[in-house]
Amino acid sequence: MDRETEALLRSSLRAVLSEPGERSLEARLAELGWDDVVAVDGVTARSLLFEVKGEVLSAADALGPMLSGIAASEGPAQAASATLVLPMSLRETPDCSVVDGSITVDGVALQPPGVDSLIVPVAGPGGVRLAIGPARFGSSPLGGTDPDLGLVRVTASMVAAEVTWIEAQAWEAMVATGRYALAIELSAIADRVVANAVGYTKERHQYGRPIGSFQALQHRLAAAHASVVGAGNVAREAARSGDGWTAMVAKYLAGRAAEGACTQAQQSYGAIGFTWEHDFHRSLRRVYLLDRLFGGWRELEVEIGETLHRTGNVPKIGHL
Amino acid sequence: MAAARIGGSGMQLTLGPEAEAFRAQVRTFLERALPTGWAGFGALDRDEAAEFAIEWRKVLAEHGYIGLTWPKEYGGGGRSKVDQIVLSEELVRARVPFGILADTTSVKMMGNTLVRWGTEEQKRTHIPRIISGEEIWVQGYSEPQSGSDLASLSLNAVRDGDEWVLNGQKIWTSSGMVGTHIFTLARTDLDAPNNHGISFLMVPANAPGVDIRPITTLTGVAEFCEVFYTDVRIPATSVVGEVNEGWKVATSLLGLERGEEAATNPIWFRAELDRIVALARERGLTDDPVVRNKLAWCYSKVEIMRYLGYRIVTQYVKDGALGPEASISKLYWSEYHQEAAQLAVHLLGARAMVREGRRPLRFFRTDEPGAPNNTNSWIDVFLLNARAGTVYAGTSQIQRNILGETMLGLPREPR
Numbered sequence: 167m168d169r170e171t172e173a174l175l176r177s178s179l180r181a182v183l184s185e186p187g188e189r190s191l192e193a194r195l196a197e198l199g200w201d202d203v204v205a206v207d208g209v210t211a212r213s214l215l216f217e218v219k220g221e222v223l224s225a226a227d228a229l230g231p232m233l234s235g236i237a238a239s240e241g242p243a244q245a246a247s248a249t250l251v252l253p254m255s256l257r258e259t260p261d262c263s264v265v266d267g268s269i270t271v272d273g274v275a276l277q278p279p280g281v282d283s284l285i286v287p288v289a290g291p292g293g294v295r296l297a298i299g300p301a302r303f304g305s306s307p308l309g310g311t312d313p314d315l316g317l318v319r320v321t322a323s324m325v326a327a328e329v330t331w332i333e334a335q336a337w338e339a340m341v342a343t344g345r346y347a348l349a350i351e352l353s354a355i356a357d358r359v360v361a362n363a364v365g366y367t368k369e370r371h372q373y374g375r376p377i378g379s380f381q382a383l384q385h386r387l388a389a390a391h392a393s394v395v396g397a398g399n400v401a402r403e404a405a406r407s408g409d410g411w412t413a414m415v416a417k418y419l420a421g422r423a424a425e426g427a428c429t430q431a432q433q434s435y436g437a438i439g440f441t442w443e444h445d446f447h448r449s450l451r452r453v454y455l456l457d458r459l460f461g462g463w464r465e466l467e468v469e470i471g472e473t474l475h476r477t478g479n480v481p482k483i484g485h486l
Numbered sequence: 487m488a489a490a491r492i493g494g495s496g497m498q499l500t501l502g503p504e505a506e507a508f509r510a511q512v513r514t515f516l517e518r519a520l521p522t523g524w525a526g527f528g529a530l531d532r533d534e535a536a537e538f539a540i541e542w543r544k545v546l547a548e549h550g551y552i553g554l555t556w557p558k559e560y561g562g563g564g565r566s567k568v569d570q571i572v573l574s575e576e577l578v579r580a581r582v583p584f585g586i587l588a589d590t591t592s593v594k595m596m597g598n599t600l601v602r603w604g605t606e607e608q609k610r611t612h613i614p615r616i617i618s619g620e621e622i623w624v625q626g627y628s629e630p631q632s633g634s635d636l637a638s639l640s641l642n643a644v645r646d647g648d649e650w651v652l653n654g655q656k657i658w659t660s661s662g663m664v665g666t667h668i669f670t671l672a673r674t675d676l677d678a679p680n681n682h683g684i685s686f687l688m689v690p691a692n693a694p695g696v697d698i699r700p701i702t703t704l705t706g707v708a709e710f711c712e713v714f715y716t717d718v719r720i721p722a723t724s725v726v727g728e729v730n731e732g733w734k735v736a737t738s739l740l741g742l743e744r745g746e747e748a749a750t751n752p753i754w755f756r757a758e759l760d761r762i763v764a765l766a767r768e769r770g771l772t773d774d775p776v777v778r779n780k781l782a783w784c785y786s787k788v789e790i791m792r793y794l795g796y797r798i799v800t801q802y803v804k805d806g807a808l809g810p811e812a813s814i815s816k817l818y819w820s821e822y823h824q825e826a827a828q829l830a831v832h833l834l835g836a837r838a839m840v841r842e843g844r845r846p847l848r849f850f851r852t853d854e855p856g857a858p859n860n861t862n863s864w865i866d867v868f869l870l871n872a873r874a875g876t877v878y879a880g881t882s883q884i885q886r887n888i889l890g891e892t893m894l895g896l897p898r899e900p901r
Contacts, residue, residue: 254836274839310839311865319840372635380899382883429824429873436633436877437658440703440870447704450869458839464832468776 167207175203176214183224191226213405216347220354223448225314229347230276233340237285237296240336245298249279250340251286251320252459262288262297264326269297271322274459278318279305286324287337294337299329311451342404342413344460349401349416352456356394356424359449363387363431383434390430393423403484411473412483414466421463424453501803505568512551512576519545526581526757526856528847535847535854543585543619552585552593553617556601560613567745568803575749581757581855587848588622588661594743596623596669599686603727603735608688624665626656626689626713627736634884636671637681637733641715643672645722650674650687652695652718658878660850662698662711665691670713675730686732688724695719705866709849744812748798751819752791755826757855759784762826765833765859780829787822794818813893817885820875823851827872830864837861846871850878 167175182194195215203211215228230250237245251273253262262271271286284301287294303322310317364387367378377383397419404416428450432439439446457463474480500506530538546552555570556562563569577584585593597616600609615621632639641654652672659668668689675683691698695718700708727735763781771777797811831838843860846853849870853863876882890896 254839274836308839309841311841311869317839371631372633372638377634380883382886432873433876433881433883436881437628437874440874440877442702442704442706450704454865454869455839458836462832462835462838464776465835468774471776 167210172210172214175211176218179214179218180222183218183226184222191228192231209406212347213350213402216350217354220351221358223355223358223452225312225316227277227316229344232343232347233276234285236340236343237298237332237336240339241296241298241332242330244283245285245332247281248283248285248298249275249277249281249320251275251284251322253287262286264288264290267326269324269326269329271301271303271320271324273320274308275305275318275320277316279303279320284320284322284324286322293334295334296332296337296340297324297326297329298332299324310455312455314448315452315455317455338410339408341460342408342410345410345413345417346401346404346408348456348459349397349404349413349420352417352420352424352453353394353398353401355449355453355456356390356420356427357398359424359427359431359446359453360387360391360394362446362449363390363434367434377434386430387434390423390427393419394427397423400483407484411481414461415470415483417460418463418466418470421453421457421466425457425463428453501568501572501799505566505572508565508569509572509576512573515549515551516576516580516582520580520582524581526854527583528581528854528857530847531844532847539583539586540619542582543589546585547617547619552589553597553613556597556613556617560601560609561617562601562613567806571745571749571799571802574746575753578750578753578855583854586619586622586664588624588664591625591660591669592616592621592623592665594746595625595739596667598739598743599669599726599735602738603686605723607723608726612688621666622661622664623667623669624659624661624691624711626659626668626670628658629655630657630712634881637684639671639673639684641670641672642676643674643685643687645674646719648722649719650722650724652687652689652715652720655712655714657701657710657712659698659711659713660709662713663700663708665698667691668696668713669726671732671736674732678730681733683730684732684736685729686726686735687720688726689715689718689720693718693720703849703870705845705849705870707845707849744808744815745799745802748795748802748812748815751815751851752788752795754852754855755788755791755819755823758826758852759788761857761859762830762833765830765864768859769833769835771833777829777833780825784822784826784829787818787825791819791822813885813889816880817882817889819851820872821882823872823875827864827868831868834861834864838865841865850874 178198182198185194219226219228233250234246234248251271253273262269269286269288271284282300283298284303286297288297301322301324303320305318305320307313308317308319364378367383367387368376370377400412400419401416404412431446435444435446438444527535527538550563551573553561554563554565554573555567558564574584593616597613600612612621616623627636629639629641641652641656643650643652656670668691670687670689671684672687673683674685689696695716697714698711700711702708762784766772766777766781794811794815798808798815802808838861841862843858843862845862846866848854851871853867857863887899891898
């Protein structure tokens with residue numbers, strides 16, 4: 167995609183993601199001719215989608231349909247309309263496993279289940295497989311720190327004999343996609359957080375000077391910016407390569423950089439940054455929740471370290 | 487003095503026979519006053535806790551434990567500042583509050599200010615009412631344009647006959663919704679340099695022209711207020727200390743407050759660390775080397791905080807003044823607390839997405855000792871309490887400037 171087309175797409179996505187109202191993101195993207203755009207340059211298109219989503223702090227669910235699409239391409243077509251339930255933890259004993267022929271589910275869905283069919287990652291000896299099929303379930307808004315996102319807590323049971331199984335690579339592809347998409351979004355939110363804090367420190371005066379002229383704040387914001395730029399680069403590389411390792415590193419870096427950017431920005435804002443009236447909390451609460459999807463940065467940090475130790479191999483990321 | 491001695495069993499701190507006798511007396515009182523198996527104030531839900539604090543405050547007042555150091559002629563306990571430190575320590579250890587939240591400003595700040603600076607009439611009028619809880623005083627220092635640079639404040643007070651007329655705005659008044667009175671700093675001489683020309687004034691919250699509006703915090707709870715003054719008239723006798731000398735009045739309180747904090751902070755943070763260790767066990771993460779490393783780090787910090795506290799208290803008891811360690815204290819605990827709160831939410835993992843259980847009983851420092859290890863307690867401590875700690879009562883940046891310039895003797899930052 168050339169620069170001019172990219173700028174045009176970015177501008178269209180800003181309009182699409184800022185559109186008020188109930189219309190689904192899928193419908194809005196369809197109007198934009200999204201499938202054609204993806205067919206031309208899917209990597210750039212998807213990267214831009216999540217970048218702009220973070221930039222304008224959109225709560226629309228862009229990830230759910232992409233993940234269901236992966237399940238549908240690897241398994242039965244019904245997967246496209248089924249709801250994916252993410253486990254509460256990717257590192258510890260998975261919440262979902264087959265016991266006495268039934269699968270008990272406790273997890274988070276990115277949107278309220280539309281049909282009575284779920285996609286659930288289930289741990290087994292050969293890795294994590296996806297179970298797709300009918301389920302008896304209850305769901306309630308997750309709320310959490312960011313009710314705007316519309317996440318849903320799902321508890322369900324499925325009969326193992328009634329489900330279709332998809333082997334591990336589909337789940338691995340979904341994890342990689344989820345991680346790079348969230349990494350791009352988190353980096354974009356963090357970028358917004360730093361930029362807004364910089365703006366504030368130029369305007370806010372204490373001791374007769376803009377507070378941004380004090381090195382104590384300059385250094386904090388400069389350090390935050392450096393982390394965010396680094397994380398953003400790795401996130402875009404993860405989108406390009408589609409590689410699971412790069413996506414994990416990208417999600418780790420972005421989660422950490424975004425949390426750090428929020429901390430530095432909040433300190434720069436002082437008391438006003440703790441109010442509901444100020445816009446900052448929307449980014450803080452969003453970062454807090456997005457970091458916890460597909461593995462929080464602290465969990466991923468441990469996983470990255472363990473993998474490096476176990477394999478004795480330090481993979482190269484892109485051209486870095 | 488406090489006998490800090492190194493013996494076979496390690497360092498011990500005692501505050502002298504009189505204070506230790508008083509400690510025994512307080513412990514006996516607490517054993518009798520609290521139910522058997524008392525799990526701590528933090529174990530109550532929000533409504534129960536609010537009710538308990540009010541009732542408990544009455545019990546403390548009846549036994550002379552509110553205003554312990556204040557002269558008996560005004561209804562105080564007439565005891566020493568060391569005894570106050572002992573009392574604060576024992577209350578925190580027994581997991582009970584020292585009053586309602588607003589007593590942080592009402593008793594600790596305003597009460598002590600009046601005892602130190604008030605006129606005879608001011609003391610007789612207000613101190614007994616502060617002790618009984620009939621008057622609840624809240625603080626009005628910060629302004630929208632005067633935060634770290636508080637001395638630039640611009641709430642204007644003009645003398646008109648026997649009255650002061652106030653116009654302007656204050657902000658970040660904690661517990662502003664429940665206050666019956668406000669102590670505030672106003673500019674009474676426009677020509678004087680920054681921290682001169684400021685007076686310490688007493689304003690009834692229901693005075694005509696006072697408009698108190700709650701501010702909602704990022705966790706959705708209204709904890710502090712902004713206060714607007716429009717032609718508010720108060721009697722000329724509402725000044726505490728000398729006119730134009732309010733800065734001196736406002737900054738004179740640090741001693742006792744820091745002494746108490748030095749004794750109580752380590753207990754609060756240790757209670758919180760015990761909850762974090764319990765959380766690591768509950769989550770099955772005690773074998774994780776990163777978690778173990780971080781827990782050990784937290785433990786070492788809390789222990790250092792404890793010994794730092796011993797030093798501060800020892801110095802205070804010996805000289806009646808604070809040593810250089812006191813300046814480190816605020817920076818130390820507030821920066822530590824952000825790391826500890828971050829560890830707690832990381833231990834919760836993806837569970838930290840779900841809000842469950844009651845929210846913290848207060849929005850500063852730790853949740854109360856005895857608090858349940860639910861996600862709501864930790865999410866709010868992480869998002870609000872811990873992060874706000876490095877901002878209120880002097881940001882970490884201001885604390886570091888003070889340390890650099892006054893303790894290390896570095897050149898002043900250009901201002």
